[in-house]
Amino acid sequence: MVGMGAIPGAWLRLRVVNHFEPLVPRKHWGTFLVNLVAAFALGLVLGLERAGRCQASGGASALILLVGTGFFGSLSTFSTFAVEVMNTLRERRWVEAVSLTVGSVIVGLLVAAAGFQIGLADA
Amino acid sequence: MPESTPSLKTEVQELLLVAVGAVSGALLRWQFSVVLQDRDVFVNVLGSLILGLLLGLPYRPRLQLLAGIGLCGSLTTFSSWMVNCVDLIVSGQRLEAVGLIGMTLGLGLGGAALGLLLGRGISALALKPSEPPR
Numbered sequence: 001m002v003g004m005g006a007i008p009g010a011w012l013r014l015r016v017v018n019h020f021e022p023l024v025p026r027k028h029w030g031t032f033l034v035n036l037v038a039a040f041a042l043g044l045v046l047g048l049e050r051a052g053r054c055q056a057s058g059g060a061s062a063l064i065l066l067v068g069t070g071f072f073g074s075l076s077t078f079s080t081f082a083v084e085v086m087n088t089l090r091e092r093r094w095v096e097a098v099s100l101t102v103g104s105v106i107v108g109l110l111v112a113a114a115g116f117q118i119g120l121a122d123a
Numbered sequence: 124m125p126e127s128t129p130s131l132k133t134e135v136q137e138l139l140l141v142a143v144g145a146v147s148g149a150l151l152r153w154q155f156s157v158v159l160q161d162r163d164v165f166v167n168v169l170g171s172l173i174l175g176l177l178l179g180l181p182y183r184p185r186l187q188l189l190a191g192i193g194l195c196g197s198l199t200t201f202s203s204w205m206v207n208c209v210d211l212i213v214s215g216q217r218l219e220a221v222g223l224i225g226m227t228l229g230l231g232l233g234g235a236a237l238g239l240l241l242g243r244g245i246s247a248l249a250l251k252p253s254e255p256p257r
Contacts, residue, residue: 007142009149014141014192038202046206069156069203074149078163078199079170082231083178086239089232104201105224109212112205116213 009038009074031080032104036111038076042068043112047119137188144193152198162207163200167227168234170199175235179242 013034045068081104088097152166159165174195177187204227211220 007145009145009197013196014137014188035201038200039205042202042206043209046210069153070149072202073152073200074145074197076201076203077170077196078167078201078204078227078231079174079195079235080199081201082167082171082199082235083174086175086232086235101228105205105228108201108205109208112202112209113212116206116209 007074009071013075013077031077031084032100035076035081035104036107038072039108040111040115042072042076043115044119045072045115047116047121050116050120140185140188141193144189144191144195145197148194148197148199152200156203162223163203164223164227164230167199167204168230170195171231172234172238172241173198175238176242176245177238179239179244180246 049068085097085101088100148170152163155161155166156163174191177191177195180186204223208220208223211217211223
């Protein structure tokens with residue numbers, strides 16, 4: 001299940017990042033975008049799970065493994081984020097490095113919390 | 124068809140490389156998170172280290188697709204990191220949430236930097252013998 005979800009997740013990530021590359025000044029905002037979308041969606045999935053929608057199997061349900069761990073886990077990426085932050089630091093673009101880091105973490109937390117709450121409330 | 128559009132063959136090749144990397148990366152991440160119960164800290168740091176290493180090595184498009192975008196991209200996860208933090212905050216463990224953010228960021232950046240140094244070291248060692256005499 002995890003593997004099946006991972007293929008479209010990684011593929012979509014590659015396409016989105018490539019698609020936005022010409023539109024934005026630097027590639028890392030494409031990564032930023034997929035990371036935030038995935039954080040929101042994963043929050044939503046877990047909120048739904050927590051609310052008791054899919055607790056049939058006791059442990060982690062197949063839906064969570066396919067959609068959560070597989071698809072959204074693969075759609076978002078930490079390694080690219082870390083390397084991009086490191087590159088901005090190496091190029092001594094401090095403001096960009098800090099804004100990318102703080103922006104990703106704060107907005108990421110907010111959207112994940114929003115998704116989680118919506119998932120909980122929906123049940 | 125415009126020149127910039129990749130051919131179907133190239134596209135399928137890219138998809139296969141990314142898919143093979145992504146499946147192994149996601150399965151590894153899943154297993155590590157089940158075994159270690161560390162909220163994906165280990166896989167995120169490991170993936171950052173490998174991606175930094177790739178950056179230090181000579182650029183190979185196929186290796187980048189397979190190991191960089193596929194394996195590292197799927198092995199590491201931003202969304203689970205954020206959701207784990209939210210989970211901690213919601214359950215009242217604010218300090219742990221801050222710790223998780225700081226630890227993942229610090230170790231991840233450190234891992235990426237270490238990987239880059241390692242990659243450069245390896246390429247320097249590997250390139251030396253074949254360097255043309257001056």
